[in-house]
């Protein structure tokens with residue numbers, strides 16, 4: 001640790017965002033970086049703990065060498081910090097932008113003070129690495145003659161492709177969308193993760209030898225069994241793509257959509273001006289049902305399109321502002337926080353869009369079969385005799401909210417079944433692909449699984465960790481040993 005008193009001298013300072021009322025009129029990224037001196041101070045806040053919980057199981061799923069690169073930032077040795085970061089994280093330009101940072105939730109300094117700004121530090125190192133030209137294609141010197149097919153090009157598929165290619169195998173990634181990237185490309189909106197950054201990484205991977213076959217749906221365009229015949233190993237990284245529905249009366253009305261049916265065409269419109277499937281919420285009253293990240297992305301996107309109003313319904317109660325006994329340190333704290341979309345809604349309309357403890361009972365339509373509002377009731381949560389929380393409707397709290405457009409952001413139920421049925425791959429009790437953690441093997445010879453398809457809806461950082469883990473196992477399966485990290 002270069003600066004033993006750094007955590008006493010410097011207060012936490014996050015990167016700033018452009019003002020909500022300004023940034024909400026465009027789809028560009030909204031972060032304003034700190035100066036180099038300010039960043040070094042933030043690096044100096046790290047205490048180089050004897051037991052660095054930030055990189056433990058509670059913290060970073062990739063085991064990033066956080067105290068080491070924090071110290072190198074403080075010392076002004078950014079290139080060395082980059083080299084340390086690359087040892088564990090395949091795509092820090094993505095996690096440095098979109099990760100909810102479980103590492104910061106586990107940071108020891110966070111017990112008494114504000115945690116170290118680990119995520120911002122990671123982003124700074126990576127942006128600097130690209131700016132300085134420290135990162136670029138590294139040609140693979142020796143090929144093994146083994147071939148691997150990867151189905152799905154989200155962070156899990158990409159991380160596996162990157163590692164297996166580096167190990168010398170010939171990797172082909174099959175993606176049904178017109179561009180690779182999975183939810184990094186079509187899902188997470190441009191203002192949170194600029195698609196040019198995804199393209200930049202894909203270009204590097206292509207130059208290093210990874211082959212991408214887009215607009216190629218395995219199970220329809222290409223039989224899954226053919227992949228098993230043509231390749232030495234197959235990795236299923238197809239994500240968790242079945243959205244949870246809300247089967248209440250009126251669900252069939254026009255104007256009610258799953259979140260991704262809104263977010264994906266919006267990104268296609270930004271990238272290509274493509275109109276197909278584009279949903280325009282300009283001058284509309286929007287209700288987003290579901291209070292997670294996806295719901296927030298629908299709020300931010302609706303505001304940018306110029307909606308008249310936006311409201312956000314969440315069934316669960318409002319989370320606490322401070323840690324309580326249900327989430328002791330170093331567990332990830334699920335606290336009440338305002339994300340970018342909430343801030344923007346507040347700035348443009350003067351009110352926070354979130355309503356907690358509210359249940360949708362019915363969608364109400366007009367004479368043309370289009371949604372015109374949502375009937376709701378307030379709910380409370382109480383512990384039953386077995387200690388489990390149960391929901392109770394509160395009599396007399398029925399309400400009606402006007403809406404021209406409703407987005408359902410209620411999570412995902414697992415991978416699609418077609419390809420699994422064709423290959424005879426089993427699913428587990430949560431309808432995810434059955435493959436043990438750390439082995440990633442399905443019950444079918446030479447077929448592996450990783451990412452949200454295996455572990456259920458999760459995070460980019462976990463998908464990268466899964467992709468890397470699966471790559472190790474596949475390398476071992478093909479070569480009898482592995483040196484992959």
Ligand SMILES: Cc1cc2nc3c(=O)[nH]c(=O)nc-3n(C[C@H](O)[C@H](O)[C@H](O)COP(=O)(O)OP(=O)(O)OC[C@H]3O[C@@H](n4cnc5c(N)ncnc54)[C@H](O)[C@@H]3O)c2cc1C
Nearest residue numbers: 152154155156176182183218238239451452458459460463
């Ligand atoms: C709107 C939204 C916002 C999110 N925001 C965040 C965030 O801010 N931070 C965060 O950490 N996580 C976020 N997540 C979660 C994160 O994006 C996922 O956990 C992660 O992308 C999962 O990676 P994956 O590689 O397993 O799958 P995915 O990224 O879902 O990729 C799977 C890919 O497989 C392709 N595919 C599926 N079936 C086939 C087939 N048969 N043939 C060919 N291709 C196929 C799909 O088209 C897709 O491209 C968000 C999720 C959503 C929906």
Ligand code: SF4
Nearest residue numbers: 046047049054107108
């Ligand atoms: S837990 Fe926090 S203070 Fe300790 S080493 Fe990790 S980042 Fe530094």
